[in-house]
Amino acid sequence: MNDRPAACRAAEALGHDYDHYDPAFALDPHADYAKLRAACPVAYTGNYGGFFVVSRFRDLNEVLHDAKAFSSWPADTPPTPGHSRALIPLEVDPPEHRRYRMIIDPIFRPRAIGGMADEIRSRAAELAARMAAEREFDFMEKFGRPFPGAVFLRLVGLDFSVEQRDQLCDWAGTILHTTTEGATHGDVEAQTAARLKAGRALNTFLRGLLDERLETPGEDILSRLIDAELPGQRKMDYHEILNFAYVLVLAGLDTVTTALGFSFLHLARRPDLQDRIAADPSLIPGAVEELLRYEPIVHASRTVMESRVLGGTQLQPGDRVVLPLASAHRDEEAFPDANELLIDRKIASTLVFGGGSHRCVGMHLARMELTIAFEEIFRRIPRFSLPPDAVLETHGGQTRSLMNLPFRTWRDD
Ligand code: HEM
Numbered sequence: 001m002n003d004r005p006a007a008c009r010a011a012e013a014l015g016h017d018y019d020h021y022d023p024a025f026a027l028d029p030h031a032d033y034a035k036l037r038a039a040c041p042v043a044y045t046g047n048y049g050g051f052f053v054v055s056r057f058r059d060l061n062e063v064l065h066d067a068k069a070f071s072s073w074p075a076d077t078p079p080t081p082g083h084s085r086a087l088i089p090l091e092v093d094p095p096e097h098r099r100y101r102m103i104i105d106p107i108f109r110p111r112a113i114g115g116m117a118d119e120i121r122s123r124a125a126e127l128a129a130r131m132a133a134e135r136e137f138d139f140m141e142k143f144g145r146p147f148p149g150a151v152f153l154r155l156v157g158l159d160f161s162v163e164q165r166d167q168l169c170d171w172a173g174t175i176l177h178t179t180t181e182g183a184t185h186g187d188v189e190a191q192t193a194a195r196l197k198a199g200r201a202l203n204t205f206l207r208g209l210l211d212e213r214l215e216t217p218g219e220d221i222l223s224r225l226i227d228a229e230l231p232g233q234r235k236m237d238y239h240e241i242l243n244f245a246y247v248l249v250l251a252g253l254d255t256v257t258t259a260l261g262f263s264f265l266h267l268a269r270r271p272d273l274q275d276r277i278a279a280d281p282s283l284i285p286g287a288v289e290e291l292l293r294y295e296p297i298v299h300a301s302r303t304v305m306e307s308r309v310l311g312g313t314q315l316q317p318g319d320r321v322v323l324p325l326a327s328a329h330r331d332e333e334a335f336p337d338a339n340e341l342l343i344d345r346k347i348a349s350t351l352v353f354g355g356g357s358h359r360c361v362g363m364h365l366a367r368m369e370l371t372i373a374f375e376e377i378f379r380r381i382p383r384f385s386l387p388p389d390a391v392l393e394t395h396g397g398q399t400r401s402l403m404n405l406p407f408r409t410w411r412d413d
Pocket residue numbers: 072075088089090091101247248251252253255256259297298300301325351352353354355357358359360361362363365366
């Protein structure tokens with residue numbers, strides 16, 4: 001993208017450039033986003049090949065609902081070098097996108113996933129009971145990472161194994177954040193190599209699984225995708241199913257992990273909210289929703305296909321835009337007292353799971369996972385806290401990720 005001299009610059013509004021991969025920024029980006037919303041709501045940065053950051057709820061909403069002018073290909077900023085096959089359905093634009101969603105959506109409807117609730121609950125209960133037996137540990141290691149990994153294994157019909165669960169989390173983490181291979185922020189070459197290696201390993205794992213399901217179909221999601229027909233035409237081919245399974249790992253593990261991590265981080269800082277939820281678990285669905293609003297984790301990206309004026313800024317075909325949902329959901333215009341965590345808040349409209357045609361396939365599953373996790377944890381650990389010397393580690397990128405959460409199953413007060 002050409003340099004854009006006329007555009008409002010993120011670096012001028014912030015006093016430093018915008019970098020959604022910066023780990024420190026990923027931990028608490030809210031003060032910076034407030035500055036961007038006030039001074040430079042569609043801000044240009046020359047980082048990563050140049051892109052615009054859209055920080056207000058209404059502008060972000062407009063982009064998400066205009067797939068004609070804003071293409072989802074490629075989904076990441078910067079795009080991974082060598083990435084040439086669109087991820088299904090994330091990077092496919094309408095009308096083709098609709099055909100995939102017609103297959104996938106029924107599999108993830110509340111009634112369809114409801115049948116998994118008991119098994120999901122027993123995994124959550126098992127992990128929560130182990131935490132309750134200890135005094136101090138890393139919440140992400142004991143619950144945040146293993147729980148969504150276990151749910152994915154159930155989705156694809158694998159017998160539960162701790163090794164496979166942890167391996168899946170490692171691959172997803174490395175592909176999204178290069179977490180396990182030790183590549184540091186800014187070392188683009190090492191990060192790309194680590195991502196490609198993890199991507200190949202995950203692909204090999206999923207191929208093995210798909211081959212098994214082709215031979216011996218079951219009741220799992222892969223078997224249903226093998227059987228499903230694209231409207232009026234054909235079945236999905238091998239590579240399409242593989243591609244979709246790959247997206248499920250990337251989209252479904254790290255997001256829930258980080259949503260759990262940030263939720264319990266904020267609750268650990270708020271004994272009053274802990275006491276209210278423990279005394280009345282019917283508050284849990286509202287608390288889950290408000291915590292998702294308070295700390296959204298996805299940075300969606302789009303490529304401009306048609307000229308548009310957005311928030312007073314002229315965008316041209318070929319421009320890239322990054323959509324930080326964390327900023328939109330602290331926008332006072334959309335959420336009065338946006339910086340307050342109010343678990344009774346009535347949320348009329350949310351983009352936490354995206355909006356428009358690409359709205360999250362897994363949002364009902366994610367809400368179910370989070371609600372069950374809260375219920376099982378609060379039942380056993382109604383009072384908790386952070387060690388005073390807790391140091392938090394984060395990663396940025398397409399999704400922000402909380403890597404650790406030092407946690408105590410008790411409180412002083
Ligand atoms: C708290 C957890 C989650 C959050 C915050 C979240 C958020 C999002 C967002 C914002 C998008 C839209 C991206 C875009 O427009 O570019 C999305 C898409 C998607 N999500 Fe989720 N997600 C979560 C959990 C899940 C789970 C559990 C699954 C599956 C098991 C899943 C599968 C997907 C898929 C397949 C897409 C692509 C949809 C499409 O392009 O049509 N997500 N998610």
